[in-house]
Amino acid sequence: xxxxxRAAFWMLGAITSFTAMAMAGRKLGTxxxxxxxxxxxxxxxxxxxxxxxxxxxxxxEINRDALGLQVLRNMVHFTGQNLWFFAVTVIPxxxxxxxxxxxxxxxxxxxxxxxxERLTRVRSISALMGFIGILIVARPTVAGxxxxxxxxxxxxxxxALTFITTKKLTARQSITAIMFYLTLLQLIFGLIxxxxxxxxxxxxxxxxxxxxxVGLCGLLAHFCITNALRLAPAAVVSPIDFARxxxxxxxxxxxxxxxxxIWVFVGAVIIFAGNYxxxxxxxxxxxx
Numbered sequence: 001x002x003x004x005x006r007a008a009f010w011m012l013g014a015i016t017s018f019t020a021m022a023m024a025g026r027k028l029g030t031x032x033x034x035x036x037x038x039x040x041x042x043x044x045x046x047x048x049x050x051x052x053x054x055x056x057x058x059x060x061e062i063n064r065d066a067l068g069l070q071v072l073r074n075m076v077h078f079t080g081q082n083l084w085f086f087a088v089t090v091i092p093x094x095x096x097x098x099x100x101x102x103x104x105x106x107x108x109x110x111x112x113x114x115x116x117e118r119l120t121r122v123r124s125i126s127a128l129m130g131f132i133g134i135l136i137v138a139r140p141t142v143a144g145x146x147x148x149x150x151x152x153x154x155x156x157x158x159x160a161l162t163f164i165t166t167k168k169l170t171a172r173q174s175i176t177a178i179m180f181y182l183t184l185l186q187l188i189f190g191l192i193x194x195x196x197x198x199x200x201x202x203x204x205x206x207x208x209x210x211x212x213x214v215g216l217c218g219l220l221a222h223f224c225i226t227n228a229l230r231l232a233p234a235a236v237v238s239p240i241d242f243a244r245x246x247x248x249x250x251x252x253x254x255x256x257x258x259x260x261x262i263w264v265f266v267g268a269v270i271i272f273a274g275n276y277x278x279x280x281x282x283x284x285x286x287x288x
Contacts, residue, residue: 003231003232004231004232004236004279004282005279006231007227007228007229007231007232007236007237007240008228008240008279010224010225010227010228010231011224011225011228011237011240011241012224012243013220013221013223013224014220014221014222014224014225014228014241015240015241015243015244015247017217017218017220017221017224018217018221018241018244019244019247019248019251020213020217021213021214021217021218021221022088022093022096022097022248023093023251023255024210024213024214024217025037025085025088025089025214026088026089026093026256027210028207028210028211028214029085029088029089029090030089031201031204031207032201032207033194033201034082034085034086034089035082035190035193035194036190036194036200036201037085037211037214038078038081038082038085038186038189038190038193038194039187039190039191039193039194039200040190040203040211040214040215041186041190041211041214041215041218042183042184042186042187042189042190042215043187043215044211044212044214044215044216045179045182045183045186045187045215045216045218045219046183046184046187048183048215048216048219049176049179049180049182049183049219050180052176053176053180058174058176059176061173061174061176061177062176062177062180062181063173063177065172065173066169066172066173067181069165069168069169069172070169070173070177070178070181070185071181071185072165073162073165073166073169073181073182074181074182074185074186074189075189076158076161076162076165077158077159077162077182077186078185078186078189078190079158080154080155080156080157080158080159080161080162081155081186081218082193083151083152083154083155083158084096084100084151084152084155084159086147086148086151087099087148087149087151087152087155089148090146090147090148090151091146091148091149091152092252092258092259093248093249093251093252093256093258094137094245094248094249094252094258094264095137095149095152096148096152097244097245097248097249098134098137098245098267099134099149099152099153099155099156100152100155100156100159101130101134101156101241101242101244101245101271102131102134102153102156103156103157103159103160103163103241104127104130104160104241104242105127105130105131105156105160106156106157106159106160106161107160107163107164108123108124108127110160110161110164111164111233114164114168115164115167115168115233117233122277122278122281122282123236123278125274125277126274126275126277126278127274128274129270129271129273129274129277130242130270130271130274130275132267132270133242133245133266133267133268133269133270133271133274134245134267134271135267136263136266136267136270137245137249137263137264137267137268139263163225163229163237166178166222166225166226166229167229167233170226170229170230175223175226175227178222178226179219179222179223179226182219182222183219225237228240232282236278236279236282240275240279242271242272242274242275243271243272243275245264245267245268245271246264246265246268249264249268
């Protein structure tokens with residue numbers, strides 16, 4: 001199978017994981033702040049990584065060869081993820097995802113400088129179509145600006161940097177090592193930020209399954225993204241994530257009663273068209 005198509009399949013796994021995490025995060029937001037959610041997300045994720053590493057025999061792959069880059073990657077991701085969790089608790093989920101989907105634009109702009117990837121005309125057109133679709137869905141206005149909107153918009157920049165630093169790490173580190181440092185470092189960051197005021201809300205019988213789901217989905221999403229980035233350039237992988245938008249819009253309408261109008265689907269069609277164009281061209285590109 002063509003590597004771009006294989007990367008697309010991995011991104012479908014990431015889409016499913018991120019969607020489930022958003023739904024669980026919305027529910028948890030009534031009882032926990034974003035730092036606490038990130039703390040427990042990392043605790044469950046860390047336990048899963050350790051168990052899987054020992055089970056499959058990849059523990060020896062964890063090393064300190066790229067520790068500085070691991071720390072940098074997780075600092076930008078921790079910041080972006082906290083902004084994201086805050087946004088999903090205060091504004092409509094479709095709007096959060098719409099603003100988040102400016103991430104590929106930042107990846108495409110930054111990749112030539114930070115990764116040395118070529119900015120092709122098709123990739124630029126695909127990203128532009130996605131951006132137009134996002135504007136149609138979100139239709140942001142000055143009057144509608146608030147902390148949630150700003151957080152959703154800001155997380156996109158940090159997620160783009162996460163994509164780029166992850167791509168750099170895949171050339172030097174195994175998936176086990178990347179997942180280990182992801183959960184360990186963000187557990188430390190979460191403990192510091194959640195506990196700075198001396199008050200950390202403990203899991204309850206009702207919330208523990210949701211916290212575990214957030215941890216599992218966060219881990220699966222990064223596992224899928226890391227595999228996708230091993231197979232295709234970051235500027236190709238990241239726009240595939242646009243497919244999350246119509247999925248979360250429909251789920252938010254069914255579960256939380258959030259309004260979904262025709263413009264959501266108009267924007268989604270344009271987003272899908274941009275992704276289809278990009279993938280169609282990449283899958284027909286002759287291997288170098």
